[in-house]
Amino acid sequence: DWIISRQRFWGTPIPIWRCNSCGKIEVLGSKKELEEKTGKSIDDLHKHVVDALTWKCECSGEMKRVPDILDVWYDSGAAFYASLNFPKREETLREWMPVNFVVEGLDQVPNGWFYSLLRLGVLLFDSVPYEKVMVHGMMLDEQGREMHKSLGNFVPVMQIISKYGRDAFRAFVASKTPWSDIRFSWRELENSFRKINIIWNVYAFLGLYCSQYDLDESLVLKNLKSLDPEDRWLLSRTERVIREVRNKMDELHPHEAFNLLLDFVINDLSRLYIRIAREKLRSSEEERKIVSSLLFMVLKRTLVMLAPFLPFVTEKIYQESMRQESDPESIHMMSWPEPRDDMIDDEIEEEMEAAKALLEAINMARASAKIKKRQPLKRALVATTDPVLKRALAKFLLLFKIEGNVSKVQAISQDQRPEGRFSVVEFDKGTLYLDIEITPEVLAAGLAADIRRRIQEMRKELGLRRGIEKINCWILLDSETRNMIEPYVTSIIEDVDARKLKLVEKLEEIPEGCFMKEWDLDGRRISIWIQKIQQG
Ligand SMILES: [Zn+2]
Incomplete structure (x- = not known):
């Protein structure tokens, strides 16, 4: 040529x-x-x-x-210099050269931009005009073929965007190794869309508390020493993620940075911390303020890092409720968060990993005894010599209660053989003895959990928003079941956003026009009526 x-x-x-x-x-x-x-x-x-x-x-x-x-590659090479008004004004060019980073596609590489920039840099200044280059791959079809209109495998971008939105498309691409080719996949796009929904749901959860309570970062920072272990763990994870994301970006591994962020929001925030927070937000006013401020702070720092990857959803959340008076007008103008290294706590993160291993063992013990997760159990005994797990047992009581649905978790010595009915699981940190004795109290607690869940399902069917729309509720049951449930009425009322909950034994007591469903809970027939309370 x-x-x-x-x-x-x-x-x-x-x-x-x-x-x-x-x-x-x-x-x-x-x-x-x-x-x-x-x-x-x-x-x-x-x-x-x-x-x-x-x-x-x-x-x-x-x-x-x-x-x-x-040849037009000459212009491509010269455009960079010309755009800075060289040769008329050489000093601007000197200021910018060498640039940090240049990116171009695999198809352009053999005779492409890197080379034409380099050629002119050497000819004009005897120097390399850039520090780092990255070559990105191409989008292929699901079978790995090039996309062509003539092959009929070409997917127009607008079709993707109208189905899942721009951020989902970006999330799909951003999670892939940028220098490899990407195989297009509708299934993975949908998956990316779901992940963005999880981010949105974390925000929506916080939104329930945002409007009601003062959000105050300094409240968290002032109380660092007295925070609960779960809170300190979340802070440590957040700051570690900030540090790691920064390193990955510096190494030009943006996909690893993005995947770290997604993993943090989905696994640490959504699947773990928020479930605990839901419990904590029910306790004292002081606790509520700390937990909601903590969540606010963590989510905001995370969103700033997610913003370059998901510019639309992050900006939407920022504008709706993250932006404070001293903040710039767009999330894209926020400074990149600096990791607070003093909050990174290796010990507590290790302990949480040990706690998670135990939770997994509890789930296995439940499964092998065919006891559902909703059934509260009295206690779990753990024979272990692992000092990290021992510390975790003493620290994460709330976690075991909520995630394991076990009232008490206790360490025992390695040679102890506890008496009673246990489901036993060996795991890499020790032996778990899960007490599966269903006492009348345990049975009643399980039944209450079942009823709670059925009411939640019915609320969902009516499209009622959690924390916002309240209901009245009637439950028809026999007198034995009624006696079992009575002690749990107050907690069920709180959990299902009810104003009133009545246990009845006769049909006449229930007003007309309620939404009713009949349920069979392990052989007990009960009927539940719910009625949305009209507001205003
Ligand atoms: Zn001549």
Whole structure:
């Protein structure tokens, strides 16, 4: 392939003039030279202007420009320098050179931009004009073929966007290794869409408390020492993620940074901390303020890092309720968070990992004894010599209660053989004895949990929003079941956002026009009526 000249209407004119009579050739090196040759002052070097410039040859023939332009890669290489107004203003260029980073596609690499920039950098300044380069892959179809309209496998971007939105498309691409080709996948796109929904739900959860309570970062920072272990764990995780994301971005591994962030929001925040927070937000006013401020702070720091990946949903959340008075008008103008290294606590994160291993063992013990997760159990005994797990047992009581649904977790010595009915599971940190004795109290607690869940399902069917729309509720049951449930009425009322909950044994007591469902809870037939309370 010829790499120097092209025949185009527009482009960088090749500065070569040739005599139409004797064939003499002159190559011009500057505007000044051209002005001397022609005796004219020239302020426009575009093709249509210089093509008209001629002068007389020694042989009295006419010197005319060779009409070709330079190959357009020359312009690509020059555009960077030209955009900074070089050569008119060299100092701006000197300020910017070398640039930190250049990116281009795999298809452009062999003779592409990196090379044309480099070539001009060396010719003009004897230096490399950039510090780092990245080559990105191509989007292929689901079978790994190139996308072509003629193959019928081409997916228009607008089709993707109208189905899942821009952020979901970005999330799909951003989670992939950028220098490899990506196989397009509707299934994975839907998955990305779901992940964004999880981010939104974390925000919506906080939104329930945001409007009601003062959110105050300093409240968290002032109380660092007295925070609960779960709170300190979340802070440590947050700051570690900030540190790691920064490192990944510096290493030009944006996909790893993005996946770390998603993993943090989905697993640490949504699947773990928020479930605990839901419990904590029910306790004292002081506790509520701390937990909601903590969540606010963590979510805000996380969203700022997610903003370059998911610019729309993060901006929406920011504008709706994250933006405070001293903040800039857009999340994209926020400073990148600095990790607070003093909050990173290796010990507590290790302990949480040990606690998670125990929770997994509890789930296995439940499964092998065929006891559902909703059934509260009295106690779990753990025979272990692992000091980390021992500390975790003493620290994460609330976690075991909520996630394990076990009232008490206790360490025992390795050689102890506890008496009673246990489901036993060996795990890598010790042996778990899960007490599966269903006492009347345990049975009643399980039944209450079942009823709670059925009411939640019915609320969902009516489209009632959690924490906002209240209900009245009636439950028809036999007198034995009624006696079992009675002690749990107050806690059920709180859990299902009810104003009133009545246990009844006769049908007449229930008003007309309620939403009713009948349930069979392990052989006990009960009926539940709920009624939305009209507000205002
Ligand atoms: Zn001549």
